[in-house]
Amino acid sequence: MNTNVNTPSPNGAITTPTRLTGSEILWATLVGEGVTDVFGYPGGAILPAYDALRKFPIRHVLVRHEQGASHMADGYARATGKVGVAVATSGPGATNLVTGIATAMLDSIPMVCVTGQVSSKVLGTDAFQEVDITGVTLPVTKHNFLVSRAEDLAPALRHAFQIARSGRPGPVLVDITKDAQQATALFDFDAAKPAPYRPHPMLKVEENGLKEAAELIRNAKRPVILAGHGVMQSGAMEQVRSLAERAQIPVALTLLGLGGFPASHPLNLGMMGMHGESWVNHAIQEADLLIACGMRFDDRVIGTPSTYALKAKKIHIEVDPAEINKNIKVDVALVGDLAEVLEQLLPQISGRDGSAWLKTIDASKGAVAVRDIKNLPDSGHLYAAHVMHDLWRITGGNAIVVTDVGQHQMWEAQYFHHEHPRTLITSGGLGTMGFALPAAIGAKVACPDKEVWVVAGDGGFQMTSPELATIVQEKLKINIAVINNGYLGMVRQWQEFFYDKNYESTPLVSPDFVKLADAHGIAAKAVRTRGELAGAVEEARAHKGAYLLNFLVEKEDSVYPMIPAGSALHEMIRRPGKNPLVERPDDI
Amino acid sequence: MIHTFVSYVDDKPGVLTRVSSLFRRLNINIISLTVGRSERPGLSRMTIVCEASAEAGHRIRASMYKLENVLDVDDIAGAPAVTRELALIKVAATKDTRSPIFELVEVFRARIVDLAPESLMIEMTGVESKIEGLIQVLTEGDNEILEVCRSGKMTMRRGHHTSRVLKALGAGAIEPEDGASQTQQAEEGAVVEPE
Ligand SMILES: Cc1ncc(C[n+]2csc(CCOP(=O)(O)OP(=O)(O)O)c2C)c(N)n1
Numbered sequence: 001m002n003t004n005v006n007t008p009s010p011n012g013a014i015t016t017p018t019r020l021t022g023s024e025i026l027w028a029t030l031v032g033e034g035v036t037d038v039f040g041y042p043g044g045a046i047l048p049a050y051d052a053l054r055k056f057p058i059r060h061v062l063v064r065h066e067q068g069a070s071h072m073a074d075g076y077a078r079a080t081g082k083v084g085v086a087v088a089t090s091g092p093g094a095t096n097l098v099t100g101i102a103t104a105m106l107d108s109i110p111m112v113c114v115t116g117q118v119s120s121k122v123l124g125t126d127a128f129q130e131v132d133i134t135g136v137t138l139p140v141t142k143h144n145f146l147v148s149r150a151e152d153l154a155p156a157l158r159h160a161f162q163i164a165r166s167g168r169p170g171p172v173l174v175d176i177t178k179d180a181q182q183a184t185a186l187f188d189f190d191a192a193k194p195a196p197y198r199p200h201p202m203l204k205v206e207e208n209g210l211k212e213a214a215e216l217i218r219n220a221k222r223p224v225i226l227a228g229h230g231v232m233q234s235g236a237m238e239q240v241r242s243l244a245e246r247a248q249i250p251v252a253l254t255l256l257g258l259g260g261f262p263a264s265h266p267l268n269l270g271m272m273g274m275h276g277e278s279w280v281n282h283a284i285q286e287a288d289l290l291i292a293c294g295m296r297f298d299d300r301v302i303g304t305p306s307t308y309a310l311k312a313k314k315i316h317i318e319v320d321p322a323e324i325n326k327n328i329k330v331d332v333a334l335v336g337d338l339a340e341v342l343e344q345l346l347p348q349i350s351g352r353d354g355s356a357w358l359k360t361i362d363a364s365k366g367a368v369a370v371r372d373i374k375n376l377p378d379s380g381h382l383y384a385a386h387v388m389h390d391l392w393r394i395t396g397g398n399a400i401v402v403t404d405v406g407q408h409q410m411w412e413a414q415y416f417h418h419e420h421p422r423t424l425i426t427s428g429g430l431g432t433m434g435f436a437l438p439a440a441i442g443a444k445v446a447c448p449d450k451e452v453w454v455v456a457g458d459g460g461f462q463m464t465s466p467e468l469a470t471i472v473q474e475k476l477k478i479n480i481a482v483i484n485n486g487y488l489g490m491v492r493q494w495q496e497f498f499y500d501k502n503y504e505s506t507p508l509v510s511p512d513f514v515k516l517a518d519a520h521g522i523a524a525k526a527v528r529t530r531g532e533l534a535g536a537v538e539e540a541r542a543h544k545g546a547y548l549l550n551f552l553v554e555k556e557d558s559v560y561p562m563i564p565a566g567s568a569l570h571e572m573i574r575r576p577g578k579n580p581l582v583e584r585p586d587d588i
Numbered sequence: 589m590i591h592t593f594v595s596y597v598d599d600k601p602g603v604l605t606r607v608s609s610l611f612r613r614l615n616i617n618i619i620s621l622t623v624g625r626s627e628r629p630g631l632s633r634m635t636i637v638c639e640a641s642a643e644a645g646h647r648i649r650a651s652m653y654k655l656e657n658v659l660d661v662d663d664i665a666g667a668p669a670v671t672r673e674l675a676l677i678k679v680a681a682t683k684d685t686r687s688p689i690f691e692l693v694e695v696f697r698a699r700i701v702d703l704a705p706e707s708l709m710i711e712m713t714g715v716e717s718k719i720e721g722l723i724q725v726l727t728e729g730d731n732e733i734l735e736v737c738r739s740g741k742m743t744m745r746r747g748h749h750t751s752r753v754l755k756a757l758g759a760g761a762i763e764p765e766d767g768a769s770q771t772q773q774a775e776e777g778a779v780v781e782p783e
Binding site: 134135138139142143163200201202320321322324325326329 | 602605606609613643646647649650651653654655656660
């Protein structure tokens, strides 16, 4: 048995079997897995781990609330595709992670959360700060572990990373008792390697399915590709593009799919679903073939299932067999990694003339665009759409935009045209307010050379605004756009449309965000008019440190188009021809 | 419709919770769930019976496979299989009222496994409907049923079916022998018909 002292390799990895404490094993395993940054908050039950941290080449970002840690790990993962890591103590530290874990679960984000746990001797006794966190997170993790022996630590952690990364990615939690952190064991990174990844047994691409799919594509008159988050998860951007170009098929994107297919591509239709443009949703309803790529027919995307794309045959290419026929019954299911399936499918697809269908779709676009708010003369009002449009124009679309949840999220999706993958980071599945600021910190830590913008509403921003201090402590250059409409905007919109304008509990009093930023030592400015907009954005970008812009936008603006819950995809509430706030061209 | 899943899972703490929690999440009621050791050390075998739509079967199976501790899931559906349940039934009976019960027990090929001055206990294995049949005739015969304990269903495919995973795992898996599999499918399930 080799019990040498640490012999780290250049990247700090310990390559020879070494006797270490559980705490050291934790960090050594993380280093071995390629982890360079973690987000966390200390406490009694994880203190041994924190004590050992300084010996390892890992950057620890101290958050202000553990929810921030899980969102940061999530943003880190979304920006890079790597596994994000969050660390918290037992009890309240661990439960504070839960919202971030659930957010990662619903959007299939690879993440490992490490929590401290009370000593194994008192497990189950309601000891101080004891919570059964593996029980609590059971439904919101891909898998979780309770480790109470130092020797089990490396295998559990390595297995956790494997699970987080493999198949359909997701969050994994490893709960480590305090005594396991303190005990010693022989650390052998290689020996702790998990058994080879066992793919889902129901995952197999059938030769027949490929043939059938190719046949359907060849014969389709009005096909549409639906591109989801899976395009990026699988790295299938090239393959989707080849499919679209080879067969001249237009591509509609889900919210999380934005960036998976270049916005400027002539075959890009834009975002589908509840706030998708009318031509996109109409094209889907009129299609005779849908090719769903790495998307799961979420209810925000389909309207009502019984009215969804009734004329279309459906091909579903998806890595998770449990998604097949879950919301929408499909004709051909190709279960497997999207990029691999498309590689197999592409040789069977040859040039196809799609011009007639593309022309039909195009004809329905023009008129709608005219009434777009950004084309209207300056009325003195500042609209969120203006902000999004200018952010896109001025950054050249090259920034990573991290949005919160609400109206601004939809305006961002409509007006910021994402050209590249991983440039839009947003909570799609869970719709977690408070996500943006911490997730942006994660993204910036992961990509220090990229321009990062937070786009948040005045409501959601306040849910996690203490993380402003984290930005300062970590000296991060992050630009923040608060879209301040004085309301919980999206809820106000629902109240306007469906609850008789009963604005119950949605008007929102906020602190002066400029002063709030100032209190943190962050430069800031309020923007009230369209005229000030571009200059302010330039100023924020040019400023060396973090910068907050408080955009005081039109209070009662709504996101159009909108499909009311329970309606079909084509039954949209259109942009109004006449808006009480602004004169618009006649109804189109 | 009724689905019956047979699953091999790791014999580890918390695995039962993971599986049952999955059904709760899918909002599917479990009718019966039996777990016990299997022919493989370290692996438990579960039989899960639930009521769900026909289409749900695929999704339940696919979702179970997503659980890290689940190695194999077989959806028995309409395939030829043997299904059994064990029931212990305690009936009020004195020395003077026992004999009609003894007769019933005989007809149903059940067994008396305990006799007390004021009660007796019947053990019976069989398909669900047969157990229900016995309970029914006991009740109709004006017997007071004091306690019923039923195990839930256990199911095994007929013939040589060996689960794919066990085969893949190598050692311990029983290689099928051709010819040894042609067991006749017995008629089962008549309400009061003895086997
Ligand atoms: C944690 C959480 N609580 C509640 C909601 C419900 N919700 C969705 S959008 C929204 C309003 C968001 O308001 P704001 O942050 O000001 O953004 P806006 O819609 O005005 O752009 C609310 C309350 C949510 N998504 N997340």
